[in-house]
Amino acid sequence: MAKSRMTLAEALATSARIDLSKVDATTDADIRRHMVEDGFDPDEDIRDEDIISPARIRKRLGMSQRTFAGAIKVPLSTLQNWEQGRP
Numbered sequence: 139m140a141k142s143r144m145t146l147a148e149a150l151a152t153s154a155r156i157d158l159s160k161v162d163a164t165t166d167a168d169i170r171r172h173m174v175e176d177g178f179d180p181d182e183d184i185r186d187e188d189i190i191s192p193a194r195i196r197k198r199l200g201m202s203q204r205t206f207a208g209a210i211k212v213p214l215s216t217l218q219n220w221e222q223g224r225p
Contacts, residue, residue, distance in 0.1 A: 146200060150209060193221040 144152070173180040196206040196217075207217040219225070 150205075191221070192217060196221075 170180045192206070196203065199206065201209065203217055203221070204214055207214040
């Protein structure tokens with residue numbers, strides 16, 4: 139399967155193809171069923187090594203905190219708190 143590549147500017151300019159009404163209608167039972175169908179144990183604890191920090195993702199994308207916060211639609215202060223390990 140070929141990978142398509144785009145620049146950061148192209149990615150940010152692309153509108154998301156997500157039907158938010160479907161996201162809002164998804165129940166915990168739906169998510170659980172999907173996990174089982176995908177071969178995951180929904181009762182398994184999340185391991186620390188499975189978590190990728192927002193800072194690592196942001197830096198890998200070459201984005202500033204302000205740009206990344208805007209891209210994921212969270213306040214800049216929220217992203218800064220996540221990156222500094224504050225709740």
